[in-house]
Amino acid sequence: MGCIMYGLADCNNFFVSCERVFRPDLNGRPVIILSNNDGCVISRSNEAKRIGIKMGQPFYQLKQMIQRYDVTVFSSNYVLYGDMSKRVQMTLQSLVPATEVYSIDESFLDLRGIEDVKLDDFGHHISYVVQRNTGIPISVGIAPTKTLAKIASKLCKQYPKLRGSCFMHRPEDIEKVLKKFPIEDVWGIGRRFSAMLKSRSINTAYDFTQMPMNLVQSLMHVGGVKTWRELRGEPCVEFEEQSKDKQQITVSRSFSKELADADDVRQQVALFTSMAAEKLRKQGSVCHEVMVFLLTNRHREDKPQQFANRLIRLPVATDSTLELVNVASNTAAELVQEPYEYKKAGVILSDITPKSAMQTVLFDEVDHEKQDRLMSALDAINKKQGARSVVVASAGFEGVRMNREHLSPNYTTEWGEILEVKG
Amino acid sequence: MDIYSPKTHKDKVPLVEGIRAGFPSPAEDFADPTLDLNRYVIKNPASTFYARITGDSMEGAGISDGDIVVIDKSLEPKDGSIAVCFIDGEFTLKRIKLEKGKLLLMPANPKFHPIEITEENHFVVWGIVTYIIKELKGS
Numbered sequence: 001m002g003c004i005m006y007g008l009a010d011c012n013n014f015f016v017s018c019e020r021v022f023r024p025d026l027n028g029r030p031v032i033i034l035s036n037n038d039g040c041v042i043s044r045s046n047e048a049k050r051i052g053i054k055m056g057q058p059f060y061q062l063k064q065m066i067q068r069y070d071v072t073v074f075s076s077n078y079v080l081y082g083d084m085s086k087r088v089q090m091t092l093q094s095l096v097p098a099t100e101v102y103s104i105d106e107s108f109l110d111l112r113g114i115e116d117v118k119l120d121d122f123g124h125h126i127s128y129v130v131q132r133n134t135g136i137p138i139s140v141g142i143a144p145t146k147t148l149a150k151i152a153s154k155l156c157k158q159y160p161k162l163r164g165s166c167f168m169h170r171p172e173d174i175e176k177v178l179k180k181f182p183i184e185d186v187w188g189i190g191r192r193f194s195a196m197l198k199s200r201s202i203n204t205a206y207d208f209t210q211m212p213m214n215l216v217q218s219l220m221h222v223g224g225v226k227t228w229r230e231l232r233g234e235p236c237v238e239f240e241e242q243s244k245d246k247q248q249i250t251v252s253r254s255f256s257k258e259l260a261d262a263d264d265v266r267q268q269v270a271l272f273t274s275m276a277a278e279k280l281r282k283q284g285s286v287c288h289e290v291m292v293f294l295l296t297n298r299h300r301e302d303k304p305q306q307f308a309n310r311l312i313r314l315p316v317a318t319d320s321t322l323e324l325v326n327v328a329s330n331t332a333a334e335l336v337q338e339p340y341e342y343k344k345a346g347v348i349l350s351d352i353t354p355k356s357a358m359q360t361v362l363f364d365e366v367d368h369e370k371q372d373r374l375m376s377a378l379d380a381i382n383k384k385q386g387a388r389s390v391v392v393a394s395a396g397f398e399g400v401r402m403n404r405e406h407l408s409p410n411y412t413t414e415w416g417e418i419l420e421v422k423g
Numbered sequence: 424m425d426i427y428s429p430k431t432h433k434d435k436v437p438l439v440e441g442i443r444a445g446f447p448s449p450a451e452d453f454a455d456p457t458l459d460l461n462r463y464v465i466k467n468p469a470s471t472f473y474a475r476i477t478g479d480s481m482e483g484a485g486i487s488d489g490d491i492v493v494i495d496k497s498l499e500p501k502d503g504s505i506a507v508c509f510i511d512g513e514f515t516l517k518r519i520k521l522e523k524g525k526l527l528l529m530p531a532n533p534k535f536h537p538i539e540i541t542e543e544n545h546f547v548v549w550g551i552v553t554y555i556i557k558e559l560k561g562s
Contacts, residue, residue, distance in 0.1 A: 421477070
């Protein structure tokens, strides 16, 4: 028999694993990675999990623990993680007919055409080759649906005995696993629905599959029914081979210190916007909407808190840094209010369409052709001279000053920072 | 989250374009990309890494202080491979020797001694060296 099987390859504690490739001395030791600006924990080694460090925990709360357990701390090095992610994806692509990159550390695998009897060995082979070629340990889950494949890969992490791959296909095995699998960990359930389900005594994935379909439909609509079906072994989430253009581009960062002045905020938002606009042009798209948001520091309970945001609809879709920066930075300056001090800001470009399909308005006042030439020149210079050599004046010249006190070398992207080996 | 990694050899523009004003260049249709060292030296981009060598224990194998080695992690270590090894907390470059069930790390310099790997060592072969990049001083 040959029903279609879905695979999920998920890198274990990915950011920590990336650092460990170049620091094998850290294997078996507690390691954590901090978010942008060294704010909070975003990746933990198993040893760090074991001593009780929580995901999202603010760094300042951990100082004692770090000393006591000799925890190694890294600032996030997205250049390194991005490069390692690409290597994992390339390796996966060389092993299976097609992959769908789901996130920086997860890819779905198309396993059509591979006989069921071989899938168990094949999963282990994938896991072995990725670890050998890139140094990154992964967990491969193989099952009749994507949702079940995700659960299978989580099992590998819980049970080292599975040696990095779990092929879960017999209905009786699936049932056994689902009976122990917490509902809140099921892909697509989310925090809100899991709270609602728990209040109805639906605690495991299995409990959920036993609900009547029309009840799921009325409580959770189409999305819930999809998950319900997938858990019952009926594939509903298709395999998406083509990486679609992003429907939304977000650039957001924390500032190194709280900002209260409208001009300071304007400058930062201008910089984020120019980064977002560059991404937009890179994928050959234009956007119709710009959203700007500002956030105060929620860990400062002694200070007034605010989340301010505004969505602006542009008369004509654009990919121009000048137009977007202008709109976004003015909006940001207007959003700034006393007495708030802002810790984070972001820009979201949305309603994105391909540039080729762009419709123009008869009375558009912007000379788009001229702007296009300017933008290509700007991208070309930034590419050649290093990112952000040329910026729109309001973006300022210092860039985002980020706190990254524990940054590792860019082992794979900077000649000056490659590994040193004693000969 | 969006992740970028630096461009290597993609998006290269052939240089013949600027001549358009006069006669079309007869070479234009034949503009192949320039020879690319990456394509020569890197067989498996996903598993290729670089390291800078400090020290002279592998001098006899042509690898000197300051050289850069190209490492392929996808290759299995064999007797005679030059490997980047991680032993007891340190990266080291040595030639692997398998002899009567023993694993030895061999230097290529009489000033250094072979290291025998035992169960007590924390040891992994990190990757196999495939090329050496050596700048000729005084050239």
